[in-house]
Amino acid sequence: MSNKYSPAEIEPKWQQIWEEQQLYRATEDPERPKWYALTMLPYPSGDLHTGHWYAYTPSDAGARYRRMNGYNVLFPIGFDAFGLPAENAAIKRGAHPVTWTYANIEQMRTQLRRMGAMWAWEHEAVSCDPEYYKWSQWFFRKFYDAGIAYREYAPVDFCPTCNTTLAREQVWGDDRHCERCGTPVIKKNLEQWKFRITSYADELIDMLNNIDWPERVKVMQTNWIGRSYGAEVTFRTEQGDALEIFTTRPDTLWGATFMVLAPEHPLVGSVTSDAQRAAVEAYQEQASRMDEIQRGAADKEKTGVFTGGYAINPVNDEQIPIWIADYVMMGYGTGAIMAVPAHDERDFAFATKYGLEIRRVITGPDGATGPLEAAYDSKDTGEMINSGPFDGTPVKGAVGKVTEWLEANELGRGAVNYRLRDWLISRQRMWGAPIPIVYCETCGVVPVPYEDLPVLLPDDAEFKPTGESPLKYHEGFRYVKCPTCGGDAERETDTMDTFMCSSWYQYAYISPYWKSGEPLKADDMPWEKEKGDYWLPVDQYTGGIEHATMHLLYTRFFTKALRDLGVVDFDEPMQRLFNQGMILGPDGEKMSKSRGNVINPDEVVDRYGADTVRGYLMFIGPWDQGGPWDPQAIEGVHRFLHRVWAVVTEDVQLEKPLLDAGSAVDAAQERALERKLHQTILKVTDDIENFRFNTAIAAMMEFNNTLYKARETGVVNTVIWNQAVRDLMLMMAPIFPHIADELWHRQGNTSSVHRQRWPIGDPEKAREEEIIVVVQINGKVRDKLAVAPGTPGEELERQALALSNIVKWMDGKQARKIIVVPDKLVNIVMG
RNA sequence: GCCGACGUGGCGGAACUGGCAGACGCGAUAGACUUAGGAUCUAUUACCGCAAGGUGUGGAGGUUCGAGUCCUCUCGUCGGCACCA
Numbered sequence: 061m062s063n064k065y066s067p068a069e070i071e072p073k074w075q076q077i078w079e080e081q082q083l084y085r086a087t088e089d090p091e092r093p094k095w096y097a098l099t100m101l102p103y104p105s106g107d108l109h110t111g112h113w114y115a116y117t118p119s120d121a122g123a124r125y126r127r128m129n130g131y132n133v134l135f136p137i138g139f140d141a142f143g144l145p146a147e148n149a150a151i152k153r154g155a156h157p158v159t160w161t162y163a164n165i166e167q168m169r170t171q172l173r174r175m176g177a178m179w180a181w182e183h184e185a186v187s188c189d190p191e192y193y194k195w196s197q198w199f200f201r202k203f204y205d206a207g208i209a210y211r212e213y214a215p216v217d218f219c220p221t222c223n224t225t226l227a228r229e230q231v232w233g234d235d236r237h238c239e240r241c242g243t244p245v246i247k248k249n250l251e252q253w254k255f256r257i258t259s260y261a262d263e264l265i266d267m268l269n270n271i272d273w274p275e276r277v278k279v280m281q282t283n284w285i286g287r288s289y290g291a292e293v294t295f296r297t298e299q300g301d302a303l304e305i306f307t308t309r310p311d312t313l314w315g316a317t318f319m320v321l322a323p324e325h326p327l328v329g330s331v332t333s334d335a336q337r338a339a340v341e342a343y344q345e346q347a348s349r350m351d352e353i354q355r356g357a358a359d360k361e362k363t364g365v366f367t368g369g370y371a372i373n374p375v376n377d378e379q380i381p382i383w384i385a386d387y388v389m390m391g392y393g394t395g396a397i398m399a400v401p402a403h404d405e406r407d408f409a410f411a412t413k414y415g416l417e418i419r420r421v422i423t424g425p426d427g428a429t430g431p432l433e434a435a436y437d438s439k440d441t442g443e444m445i446n447s448g449p450f451d452g453t454p455v456k457g458a459v460g461k462v463t464e465w466l467e468a469n470e471l472g473r474g475a476v477n478y479r480l481r482d483w484l485i486s487r488q489r490m491w492g493a494p495i496p497i498v499y500c501e502t503c504g505v506v507p508v509p510y511e512d513l514p515v516l517l518p519d520d521a522e523f524k525p526t527g528e529s530p531l532k533y534h535e536g537f538r539y540v541k542c543p544t545c546g547g548d549a550e551r552e553t554d555t556m557d558t559f560m561c562s563s564w565y566q567y568a569y570i571s572p573y574w575k576s577g578e579p580l581k582a583d584d585m586p587w588e589k590e591k592g593d594y595w596l597p598v599d600q601y602t603g604g605i606e607h608a609t610m611h612l613l614y615t616r617f618f619t620k621a622l623r624d625l626g627v628v629d630f631d632e633p634m635q636r637l638f639n640q641g642m643i644l645g646p647d648g649e650k651m652s653k654s655r656g657n658v659i660n661p662d663e664v665v666d667r668y669g670a671d672t673v674r675g676y677l678m679f680i681g682p683w684d685q686g687g688p689w690d691p692q693a694i695e696g697v698h699r700f701l702h703r704v705w706a707v708v709t710e711d712v713q714l715e716k717p718l719l720d721a722g723s724a725v726d727a728a729q730e731r732a733l734e735r736k737l738h739q740t741i742l743k744v745t746d747d748i749e750n751f752r753f754n755t756a757i758a759a760m761m762e763f764n765n766t767l768y769k770a771r772e773t774g775v776v777n778t779v780i781w782n783q784a785v786r787d788l789m790l791m792m793a794p795i796f797p798h799i800a801d802e803l804w805h806r807q808g809n810t811s812s813v814h815r816q817r818w819p820i821g822d823p824e825k826a827r828e829e830e831i832i833v834v835v836q837i838n839g840k841v842r843d844k845l846a847v848a849p850g851t852p853g854e855e856l857e858r859q860a861l862a863l864s865n866i867v868k869w870m871d872g873k874q875a876r877k878i879i880v881v882p883d884k885l886v887n888i889v890m891g
Numbered sequence: 892g893c894c895g896a897c898g899u900g901g902c903g904g905a906a907c908u909g910g911c912a913g914a915c916g917c918g919a920u921a922g923a924c925u926u927a928g929g930a931u932c933u934a935u936u937a938c939c940g941c942a943a944g945g946u947g948u949g950g951a952g953g954u955u956c957g958a959g960u961c962c963u964c965u966c967g968u969c970g971g972c973a974c975c976a
Contacts, residue, residue: 283893288975320976681904687904754904755914836957884910885911
C-alpha cells in the first residue's frame, strides 16, 4: 500500500468498490425518512464541462450529507436528450441524431462517473428514448382531453436560425432574441399547439409562498406572470357595439378623453368613417408589416391614426374620439384602452403629439388642479375632481370604490389581467417528441389513441440542409389513416418543445421506462405509484437561475395540471430550490472556446484528482455567487488534502512524544483539541446544511492545521486525537468522498465512511474556557481581558478599570458612561 | 424607465441577533531543508508610520456608547422586465 496521496490510484478504486457494493442504489425504505435530491439534468452535448462540475458536485455533497444524517437519499441523473444540436450534427454528417446522441450519452456517463458522485444510475432516464417519450405524448394526450392543450392560429415568435417557433419565455432581451442561439426572432402567423398555463396564473403566483425557493426566482416568476388588478368597463361605439376596455385605474375614468384600439382590433372596421378609412387601412397595413420585423422598442415615438369614429364614455356619456395606435397590443387585456392622458405617461405623450384634450381628474400632492407638465400617476396622493359623484374622494382606495360603483350601475366589473401567455409547445423540428395528433379530411383534428402511443420518430429520416424538419417530407410518417374513420389523414409533423420533456423528468426517474412495451391507457400511471408515493415530491432541487421563467415555471405548471388530472396529490414539484452561480474562466469571463478561457475538467482531474476539483469548486466562494476559476488557488485545496493525508497516515506512526501521559499539559491540550473538534463539527454541520461549502472547507482546513501543529505533542494517539481524526474523515466525506473513504479504511475501519452517521457536535464541549473581552475607550480598543465565560458585568468593569493601559488612557478623568456587554466588551465613554 | 442583487486587502473570499474587520485559501517577502525546487517546513503579510499611534469595508450624511451590518441620498457593476393599459 503506497504511503503517498495518489488520487489517480485511490479514486478509480473507490468508485469501483462503491459501484460493486451498489452503495448508492436508492430503494424505498419505509423505516427511514426519504430525501429526493435533484439537480437539473444535462443536455448530452458529449462534453461535460466545468459548469457541470460546479452544478453537480456541491449537489452531490449536499445529498451525501443528508444520507449521513439518516435519510434514504435518491440522487438520480439522466439526459435531456432531444434538441437541436443533435439535429444540426445530423445535417452536418448525414447521420441520424439518435446515433450522435447516444454516443454522447455514453461519453458523458463516463465523465459523470469521474465526479465520484452518488448517482443512482438505476434511475437514469433518457428523454429521447421511445419508452420515455411515449409518456410525454401520453401527457399531451391527457392535456388535450382536459382542454389544457389546444391549437390556435395567432402571431407567434419564430427563430430564423433554429427554424422553429418559440414560446414567449424563450424570447429574451430588448432585441427579443432566441434564448438558445441569440438570433432576433421574427413574427409569423401560424397555427400552433399551446398549453393553457394561463389558467394556473393565480396559483403559480400565490403558491410561491408555500415553497422554499430563492426570493430572486419568486420575484422573477411573479413579474413574468404579471398579474394586475383593475376593472373592465364597457364603452359603446356610435354604432352601438360594446367596446370593452381593461384599466387598472377605473378612478380616472372621468379623465378619458379618447380611446385607442390595437390596429388588429375587430371593431376597427366598423368604427372607421369613410373619410378616415384610407388612412386607417394604411396604418393597419404598416402595423402588420411592422409586426413582421418587430413592433418597436419601448422608447419608440408613438404613432396612431384617428378612425373618425366616436365612443360613449359610460360614466359621463361623453363622446370621445377613437384612435388606433400600435402602442396598444391586441394580446393584452381587450386590445382596447381608454386613454387618460392626464394620468398615464403613454397617453400623455400620445395626446401631446396629436393635440388631444388632457383633462385632469386627480389633484396634485399640493392640491394643484391646473394644467399638467407631465402625467401624474400617483395612486396614493391627491383627490378626485371633475369626476361627478366622486369629486373629493381621495385617490387612495378610490379604485375599489369606483369599481363597486361600476358594478352597482352595471357599467363594468372588477377584473384581473396577466402578462403571462399560454405556452407554445409546437416546434418545427424533427428531434423531439412528435405531437400525437392526426388531421383527417373528414374528422378534423384527431388525437392519437392512447394504445397507439408512442408515435415513433422514423429511424430513416433524411436530413436536408434546408433546416426543414424531415418529418414533413417523410411520407411513411406523414401520411396515415385516421384512427377514427380509417380515411386518409396526415400526421402533425411538429414536435414538442423539449421543455415539455424536462417538465416531468423528476417523475420519470422514479421508475424509468415503466410499462416498457405495454400499450398505454387513459387511466394509466406514468410511474410506479407506490414508489412515487414514497419519493415524491423533490425535497431539494438545484440548478441555474437561467431557468427561472422557463423550466422552473413550466414544471410547476405541469405538476399542477397533473394534480388536476389526479396523477399526483401535491401542488408543487420541488420543495426547496437552490440556484448555483456561474463558474467563469480565469479572466473572469464566461468560459467559451472563442475566448480560449475554457478549463477542461478532465485535465484538471488528471492532474489533481476529483476530490481536489470538487473541493476547489466549493471553496471558491458562496455557491450561489459563482466566480472565476483560479488555476493557482486550486493548489491550496490540493495541499490541504496532502496535509490531511499526512496527519492520518504519518503521525499515527510517530513515537510517543516525551511528555508524560496524563500530565497537566497533556490534559489541557486534550481539552483544547476536543473543544476545537466540537466547534468544527458544529460549524461544518451548519454550513453544509445551508450550502455554505466554502466556509465548511475553511473550518476543516483550520481544524486540520490544528492537528498538523499538534502532531508532535502529547495528544497524538490519545482517545480524543483518534476521535478527532475519525470525525474529520466523516466531515470530509460529503465533499471529498474518495480520500475520506481511503483514509477511513487506513484507520482500520472496514465499512465505508459513506455508511457512517454524521458526527454530532456538542455545544457544551465546544464552549471556550476563557474568552477575550475587549476594553474600549470611546469605541477604540485599548486593551483586552482574558476571563471565564459568563463573568458578570460588574466584575468585567472592575477589572477593565484596573488595567494599566486603561488607567493611562483615562488620564485620571471620570468616565461619562461605561457600557458592558458580558463576554464581548467593555466600552468606557469619556468626556 | 421599473424591479432585484451586489460593491470588504494585490486576488478569491470570512465576519451569528450592530460589539476585536480581514477567518480560510491564493499570491508575495524572509528564512530552513535541499545538487535543485515551481516540493515541503517556519515566520511575516490591510494601509500610513522607526515607534507611539493613526486611517480603513464604493462615496456623502444620519441613528447609536459602538455601524461592513440599520436608515436616507448618491455613484458603480451585474441580472430581470420593458409601450401590459
